[in-house]
Amino acid sequence: xxxxxxxxxxxxxxxxxxxxxxxxxxxxxxxxxxxxxxxxxxxxxxxxxxxxxxxxxxxxxxxxxxxxxxxxxxxxxxxxxxxxxxxxxxxxx
Ligand code: HEC
Numbered sequence: 001x002x003x004x005x006x007x008x009x010x011x012x013x014x015x016x017x018x019x020x021x022x023x024x025x026x027x028x029x030x031x032x033x034x035x036x037x038x039x040x041x042x043x044x045x046x047x048x049x050x051x052x053x054x055x056x057x058x059x060x061x062x063x064x065x066x067x068x069x070x071x072x073x074x075x076x077x078x079x080x081x082x083x084x085x086x087x088x089x090x091x092x093x
Contacts (some may be wrong), residue, residue, distance in 0.1 A: 009073075024074075024081035031068045042086035052089040055079050 003053050008023055028034075044050050049058055056079040062068075070078070083089055 005071075020077060021081050021084055023045060024077040027070060027074055028078050031063075031066070031070070033062065037087065042082055044087050044089070049087070051089050052079070052083060052087075055083055055087055055089060 032052050056076060059075055059079040059082065063070055082093065083091065
């Protein structure tokens with residue numbers, strides 16, 4: 001498992017964005033996020049999740065409240081993945 005993470009992090013840093021989203025998709029699927037959510041949940045809402053920073057915060061909130069063992073950069077990757085698929089915010093570095 002740990003070895004797999006190492007290999008994946010190496011891959012992530014060296015190959016395309018596509019692979020990054022693919023890995024985030026796996027993380028997302030493995031964490032059963034969709035046991036509570038449907039795609040409809042993931043859309044910008046005025047006053048709530050209306051920018052990329054807030055998106056990363058709610059992903060973290062859900063990660064912690066469900067005891068999901070992602071590293072911070074994995075959580076960020078999942079936020080980017082959801083942003084790419086649904087929210088379409090401008091990402092801030
Ligand atoms: C036990 C149920 C549950 C699980 C599992 C869960 N969430 Fe959530 N999630 C919630 C609830 C409740 C909210 C708050 C909804 C609200 O306030 O509108 C929320 C909100 C969110 C939002 C903000 C939605 C929006 O635009 O308002 C995102 C993004 C999100 N969760 C991502 C995730 C991710 C990623 C995972 C998997 C790591 C996950 N959630 C797992 C219950 C869950």
